[in-house]
Amino acid sequence: MIDSLLKFLDASPVNFLAVKNIAAELDKAGYRHLNPAEALGNVKAGDRFYVTKNDSSIYAFQIGARPLAEAGFRLLCAHCDSPTFRIKPNAEMTCEGGIVKLNTEVYGGPIMSTWFDRPLTLAGRVILRGSDALHPRTMLIHIQRPLLQISNLAIHFNRQVNDGVKLSRQKDVLPLLGIISDELERGNLLMNVIVEELNKQEHVDRSDILDFDLYLADTAPACTFGVHNEFISSGRLDDLSMCYAGLTALLHTPATDTTQVLAIFDNEETGSQTKQGAGSPFLASMLKRICFAQSGSEEAFYQAIEQAFMISADNAHGWHPNYNEKYDPTNHPQLGGGPVIKFNAAQKYASDAVTAAVFARICEEAGVPCQRFVNHSDVAGGSTLGNILASSLPLRGVDMGNAVLAMHSCRETGSVADHEYCVKAFERFFEM
Secondary structure, eight states: OHHHHHHHHHHOSSHHHHHHHHHHHHHHTTOEEOOTTSOOOOOOTTOEEEEEETTTEEEEEEOOSSOHHHHOEEEEEEEOOOSEEEEEEEEEEEOGGGEEEEEEEEESOOOGGGGBTSOEEEEEEEEEOOSSTTOOEEEEEEOOSOOBBBOOOOGGGOTTGGGOOOOOTTTTTOOEEEEOSSGGGTTTHHHHHHHHHHTTTSOOOGGGEEEEEEEEEEOSOOEEESTTSOEEEETTHHHHHHHHHHHHHHHHSOOOSSEEEEEEESOGGGTSOSTTSTTSSHHHHHHHHHHHHHHSOTHHHHHHHHHOEEEEEOOEEOOOTTOGGGBOSSOOOOTTSOOEEEEOTTSSSOOOHHHHHHHHHHHHHHTOOOEEEEBOTTSOOOOOHHHHHHTTSOOEEEEEEOEEBSTTSSSEEEEHHHHHHHHHHHHHHHHO
């Protein structure tokens, strides 16, 4: 199970590739890829299908034996984006000596210093000329070699570097791409790399490339470490580990009385307010269409909502042994201690006493431990999918995740045992 997770993490450096890899697993399991622009047709018990939005979010459905209006659905949601750096348009900046660096824009809230002095690469999508202006083509790329690096300033020029340094998002985090070897490369170095990479898949004319969404990614593979290999080290554990746990549970669970839904959203790290984010009505409209196709009644959708339950799966802050003062004195989850229910009095999480009790019982029935997390009252916390989604789909839900260290670092740390626990809990949830 852990080897499969590590392979998934390595193959999914950006949201687009995560969705592609999840879709490939669903295809192998017999799920049909539906175009949301087309009519759903008849929906019956046992049907398995999925839809995508923007190539960066994916929604899988396994229809239960009982009508949605009677049994509702079991919704497990996570997000596939992670903090990184986006390549800006007109990105090449040629410097003295012909050194070329790339102009970047921060995506989300990364710990920027963790991206320094490590081999990086590019991954994302390239948009090409299509059959007409409204329908361009998309190709995904993941350059499988060290290509760039953000280099630190030597300590000799910055004696205060170990005392904490404020980093400029415009100046300090621009990666080196290469050195121009002849004048024909000036202004073309990045595009040459893109064309070369695309031509490994099919012949592409440079003139057909219209735009791109490209991001920096670490080239170091995911791994386990520790005396007993009990820890996981990788970028993007937040939140790809939850995506993969949800996918694993869905594929391991046969059809039941209740409809099972796996929703993997994009853009959580920037607020979710996009057509492919949790703030979009897209999932609600798909569920409404499924209910209508099944029953012929729109009322069935509203009945299904009242019978439904949501797990919003987004990783939690694990207790760090070097920074005990940052954590709540009585609610600081440990790595290896099981899934974590997240609470917040300001309603940044969807959990309340009722939904927390539901999830704790699910863990109990799955035979896994369960923990609770609340922020230290003097330390502000973040938000996640649950309450955003619940504002458009008013269903019961809980926010949870596995405990991780160094959240939003280029390299996060999680627990092998927690991943296994989480899959068991999710499988039990889908079985109910």
